[in-house]
Amino acid sequence: MKAIEVKNLSFKYRGADEWALKDINLEIGEGEFVLIVGPTGCGKSTLCRCLNGLIPHFYEGEYVGDVYVYGIRVRETPTHVLARYVGMVFQEPEDQLIMTNVEREVAFGPENLGLPREEVIRRIDWALEVLGIKHLRERAPYELSGGEQQKVAIASILAMKPKILILDEPTSSLDPSSAKEVLDLLTELREELKVTIVLVEHRLELIASRVDRVIVMDHGRVVDDGDPREVLIKDHVVKLGVGVPKVLRAYKRLWPGKALGRPPLTPGEFVRQVVNTYEEMRDKS
Amino acid sequence: MRRCVIKVKDLWFRYEEGPWVLKGINLEIYEGDLLAIMGPNGAGKTTLIKHFNGLLKPVKGLVEVMGMDTRKVSVSKLARYVGLVFQNPDHQIFAETVEEEVAFALKNFKFSADEVKNRLNKILKEMGLEKYRRRVPFNLSGGEKRRVAMASVLVYDPVVVVFDEPTLGQDLKQKERLGKFLWRLNDEGKAIVVVTHDVEFVADYIDEVVLLSDGKIVARGRAQEILTDRDLLKKVRLLPPQLAETAFLLERTLNLKLEGNFLRIDGFVDCLRRWLNENIDAKRS
Numbered sequence: 280m281k282a283i284e285v286k287n288l289s290f291k292y293r294g295a296d297e298w299a300l301k302d303i304n305l306e307i308g309e310g311e312f313v314l315i316v317g318p319t320g321c322g323k324s325t326l327c328r329c330l331n332g333l334i335p336h337f338y339e340g341e342y343v344g345d346v347y348v349y350g351i352r353v354r355e356t357p358t359h360v361l362a363r364y365v366g367m368v369f370q371e372p373e374d375q376l377i378m379t380n381v382e383r384e385v386a387f388g389p390e391n392l393g394l395p396r397e398e399v400i401r402r403i404d405w406a407l408e409v410l411g412i413k414h415l416r417e418r419a420p421y422e423l424s425g426g427e428q429q430k431v432a433i434a435s436i437l438a439m440k441p442k443i444l445i446l447d448e449p450t451s452s453l454d455p456s457s458a459k460e461v462l463d464l465l466t467e468l469r470e471e472l473k474v475t476i477v478l479v480e481h482r483l484e485l486i487a488s489r490v491d492r493v494i495v496m497d498h499g500r501v502v503d504d505g506d507p508r509e510v511l512i513k514d515h516v517v518k519l520g521v522g523v524p525k526v527l528r529a530y531k532r533l534w535p536g537k538a539l540g541r542p543p544l545t546p547g548e549f550v551r552q553v554v555n556t557y558e559e560m561r562d563k564s
Numbered sequence: 565m566r567r568c569v570i571k572v573k574d575l576w577f578r579y580e581e582g583p584w585v586l587k588g589i590n591l592e593i594y595e596g597d598l599l600a601i602m603g604p605n606g607a608g609k610t611t612l613i614k615h616f617n618g619l620l621k622p623v624k625g626l627v628e629v630m631g632m633d634t635r636k637v638s639v640s641k642l643a644r645y646v647g648l649v650f651q652n653p654d655h656q657i658f659a660e661t662v663e664e665e666v667a668f669a670l671k672n673f674k675f676s677a678d679e680v681k682n683r684l685n686k687i688l689k690e691m692g693l694e695k696y697r698r699r700v701p702f703n704l705s706g707g708e709k710r711r712v713a714m715a716s717v718l719v720y721d722p723v724v725v726v727f728d729e730p731t732l733g734q735d736l737k738q739k740e741r742l743g744k745f746l747w748r749l750n751d752e753g754k755a756i757v758v759v760t761h762d763v764e765f766v767a768d769y770i771d772e773v774v775l776l777s778d779g780k781i782v783a784r785g786r787a788q789e790i791l792t793d794r795d796l797l798k799k800v801r802l803l804p805p806q807l808a809e810t811a812f813l814l815e816r817t818l819n820l821k822l823e824g825n826f827l828r829i830d831g832f833v834d835c836l837r838r839w840l841n842e843n844i845d846a847k848r849s
Binding site: 454457547549 | 604706736737738805810813814817818832833843
């Protein structure tokens with residue numbers, strides 16, 4: 280089942296000289312965990328906005344082509360209908376949190392979907408439980424740490440039970456440990472809920488090994504798309520400066536041009552590779 | 565002898581009657597230092613650097629800039645020696661044109677008209693901002709604004725330049741440019757202080773690390789020494805750089821102790837290659 284289908288999509292913001300997206304074609308299957316990377320200004324955020332309907336409903340510009348979410352044509356579907364399918368988490372949790380306590384915050388989405396009260400309460404319990412933040416229920420979002428705020432933001436989106444979760448650099452304002460917590464949580468959500476996840480993230484060393492697929496963008500185009508190990512090892516991707524994990528770059532330098540099994544994305548994978556190679560070389564000599 | 569440019573002696577600070585934010589900080593910064601101040605959110609990092617140019621004054625203890633007690637000298641006089649580049653350029657930029665923005669401090673410091681003109685031309689050229697000189701800074705891109713903010717500090721040639729989270733929201737290429745730029749400033753003899761969470765950036769470009777936690781300095785040392793101390797990092801909610809973690813795992817599984825600067829890819833690859841060669845040759849003979 281296709282969760283997202285992007286067909287010949289181009290977009291230019293009103294007043295801009297350049298097209299932010301140029302003829303994008305993509306299919307994302309239900310339950311896929313997709314990472315989008317690319318240098319600043321490559322069109323990652325614009326693409327996210329097209330997937331949840333912020334473009335063209337809230338941003339003006341020239342829109343060519345189409346985006347379908349579960350077969351629904353985004354350009355002619357109001358955002359409150361799209362909200363049942365696509366939830367979006369932004370860079371700054373503060374931009375998203377508006378209520379005076381966490382419970383109200385998480386209730387906001389389901390209430391706006393017009394769900395009955397008991398169901399709203401069920402969803403709040405569930406979302407807080409899934410994110411491990413039940414203890415924050417009565418707290419005010421503004422007094423929480425950045426990492427906690429981002430979890431509340433994710434809970435409030437999750438409470439609407441979207442089929443697709445889009446996160447645009449959700450850890451960029453968090454300290455490294457909080458960032459890791461949020462990213463670990465996404466991995467769990469994906470496994471437990473089978474939700475489709477589209478993630479824009481610079482911290483590849485924390486997440487690249489967990490995703491199914493990496494899409495690389497540059498100057499408004501998709502320039503590569505596939506298995507994370509196969510994509511991130513390519514010279515043209517490393518040259519783009521997308522933060523390819525250092526172990527993978529070290530591996531390329533140590534054994535240039537050789538295919539030595541799976542290219543490593545984490546320290547553990549790298550060490551396994553060294554052990555294998557070492558034993559092989561030792562046996563040969 | 566290198567000059568001590570900033571001396572912090574038993575500094576205590578709190579806002580109004582609030583809890584203590586800084587609790588007895590002792591720190592000396594010398595010309596030519598290239599230093600990162602790291603620690604969790606809320607550790608007091610930003611509060612500390614605001615003492616370096618007198619924006620904040622100690623409640624107890626002493627801060628000296630070039631031997632001057634910051635409580636007895638005006639901020640504008642201290643700013644001549646210590647330049648602060650803030651995280652968000654929008655907080656720093658206010659003039660109508662790039663040119664005015666960058667010249668602002670020079671005029672304040674009563675430089676002659678000729679001197680203002682010379683310095684302005686030089687810095688705009690260095691920072692690649694010549695073509696924007698008559699543009700409204702507020703309408704520039706994020707990266708360009710950041711360069712304007714930096715130019716308006718560097719133009720008056722302070723001995724200490726402090727950067728607050730300069731890598732936030734920057735892609736890898738921009739970080740590389742920034743790192744090399746810091747090296748160049750440092751080569752001119754300036755003391756560079758970077759407040760950051762970005763362990764990978766520090767591993768690549770910074771010599772020394774000061775760890776701050778709960779208003780106290782918990783460690784100061786060479787970057788390599790601090791960033792490979794897993795227990796220490798955990799205490800301050802930092803994650804080890806990927807290659808430090810890899811080196812740790814290599815040591816544990818292969819009993820392989822890497823020598824040299826293995827936090828950077830070049831050093832890491834050299835160390836490991838040497839070890840592999842030596843160990844396989846040793847087995848051969």
